Amino acid sequence: MGLFGKKDKKPAANLSSKSQLDIEVKKDGTEYTFLLEGRLDTITSPALEGKINEATTDATKLILDLAKLDYISSAGLRVLLGAAQDMDGKGDMAVRNLNESVKEVFDVTGFSNLFNIE
Numbered sequence: 001m002g003l004f005g006k007k008d009k010k011p012a013a014n015l016s017s018k019s020q021l022d023i024e025v026k027k028d029g030t031e032y033t034f035l036l037e038g039r040l041d042t043i044t045s046p047a048l049e050g051k052i053n054e055a056t057t058d059a060t061k062l063i064l065d066l067a068k069l070d071y072i073s074s075a076g077l078r079v080l081l082g083a084a085q086d087m088d089g090k091g092d093m094a095v096r097n098l099n100e101s102v103k104e105v106f107d108v109t110g111f112s113n114l115f116n117i118e
Contacts, residue, residue, distance in 0.1 A: 019043040023051055031061040037068035040076030049079045056083065060091035067097035072105050084115065094118050
């Protein structure tokens, strides 16, 4: 028996099997566009952070296209905030094509006021 006398449930599904983020990077000179598809969460955010860190060494414009992003967690927001801080003084950063669920997260957290949203 589990907690509070209830029968044990099946173990939780492996979160990594549900977390997937496809990252397509397009480079035009010193302008980088990141097209994200899937979930930007604790499991997938390190991959995006690494790719952004590589780009910000010479980027003058960083664009994050979130049209196909289904979900963003606080870990994903942290990566975006770090990217904005890295671009400060180097160039511009824009976030574009937010769907309703991602836009709601940006609005609730105040991130809508922090980023140039196109």
